[in-house]
Amino acid sequence: MSATRPSTATHGRRLQAAALKAGVRLSGMASSWAAFTVRCGQLVRPEGRLGLVVPGGAAVDDYAGPVRRYLAERFGARVVASAGTIAQMHGNAAARHRQNDVFGEMALALAPLFLDDRFAGDQNPATLDLLLRLADKAVEVAGTPDAGIWEIEARAWSHSKLTAASGLRAIAAVHPSAGKGAEWVTLADAIVTDTATHALHPDGYWQRTPEDPAVDAALLFAGLRGAVPADDPRTSATLRAYLRDLTVDGYAYRFRHDERPLGEAEGAFLLCGFLTALSLQQQGEFLEARGWYERTRAACGPAELFSEEYDITQHQMRGNLPQAFVHALMIEASSRLAP
Numbered sequence: 001m002s003a004t005r006p007s008t009a010t011h012g013r014r015l016q017a018a019a020l021k022a023g024v025r026l027s028g029m030a031s032s033w034a035a036f037t038v039r040c041g042q043l044v045r046p047e048g049r050l051g052l053v054v055p056g057g058a059a060v061d062d063y064a065g066p067v068r069r070y071l072a073e074r075f076g077a078r079v080v081a082s083a084g085t086i087a088q089m090h091g092n093a094a095a096r097h098r099q100n101d102v103f104g105e106m107a108l109a110l111a112p113l114f115l116d117d118r119f120a121g122d123q124n125p126a127t128l129d130l131l132l133r134l135a136d137k138a139v140e141v142a143g144t145p146d147a148g149i150w151e152i153e154a155r156a157w158s159h160s161k162l163t164a165a166s167g168l169r170a171i172a173a174v175h176p177s178a179g180k181g182a183e184w185v186t187l188a189d190a191i192v193t194d195t196a197t198h199a200l201h202p203d204g205y206w207q208r209t210p211e212d213p214a215v216d217a218a219l220l221f222a223g224l225r226g227a228v229p230a231d232d233p234r235t236s237a238t239l240r241a242y243l244r245d246l247t248v249d250g251y252a253y254r255f256r257h258d259e260r261p262l263g264e265a266e267g268a269f270l271l272c273g274f275l276t277a278l279s280l281q282q283q284g285e286f287l288e289a290r291g292w293y294e295r296t297r298a299a300c301g302p303a304e305l306f307s308e309e310y311d312i313t314q315h316q317m318r319g320n321l322p323q324a325f326v327h328a329l330m331i332e333a334s335s336r337l338a339p
Helices: 008-021 032-042 062-075 101-115 117-122 125-141 158-174 178-199 217-224 233-246 270-282 286-297 324-337
Strands: 309-311 316-318
Touching (some): 032 062, 125 178, 158 178, 217 233, 233 270
Antiparallel strands (some): 309 316
16 A cells, blocks of 8 residues: 655645754745755765755745855855855845945936837926936945945945946936036036046056956946947947956956956856947947857857856856846847847
8 A cells, every 4th residue: 555645735844844953944935945955954964065956046035045044054155056166155145235336227227218209108207306316316326335236345346436427427318407417417527537537547448446457347338328438548448458358269257356267267247248249339340249249149048048157168057047137238239239
């Protein structure tokens, strides 16, 4: 006589009870992998090794927080992420980060509403007031330390300052008052001048921070989003420095982590590939831009979805999947590079 298999609900309760014995209280949102991981951790010595394939949410989702804390307490920093990369499974603390570039980015996203008749219903005082408040906030935080576009340590990132300038210029272009618009342009000019005073490399390109002379993919946005014109020498100099320092064999990277080869520190960042294509197109390098676009576009998966990174050695997708900002840049590049 065969044993009766427990229902899924009963099985789930048993798993949660087992995890609770280890001091890990799981919510009802946790699926079986969470309790299974905890139980496996109990069976491994603190100095031992355990290999599991778990969902991507294990590193970032709130319901998986108790599991991450358990693993960190039991095994310390020796938690292995994908492809042998050592990392603590605590997510990137994005919820606690302050990103000053968001105010300029929101202004860039909202200002075009006033230039498109399809959004006539949104061209109202409330939207304009929101734009003005974004402008005030962008000016207030420009130059103060933040986590930046890449959500890393708090520093005075040049990209965040220049994005504020881009947002102010976008608002000035649509503001109904010429005097007020001129005020925003003046403030944008002041932010760009201050950035150039403290974070322009002697070779003429934008550097990451006043203290860090390296180039960064995010600095390509300065020319693309209007902080400075496309024909500004700093725009072309930044692109040249980026191509020289942060691209290999048609793949692009965010920044240099350390002395390791770029592809060993992290995967090629697909957003950066499309960003490179857009920057080359803006500089009139249409054939090269098309090549960058096609190389980056080919790094998608079978469902034609893009991940955050691409391992150019193992030819595998890495990081978050799907990654929205990669798809957004792909759509923009497709539109701009279209015949």
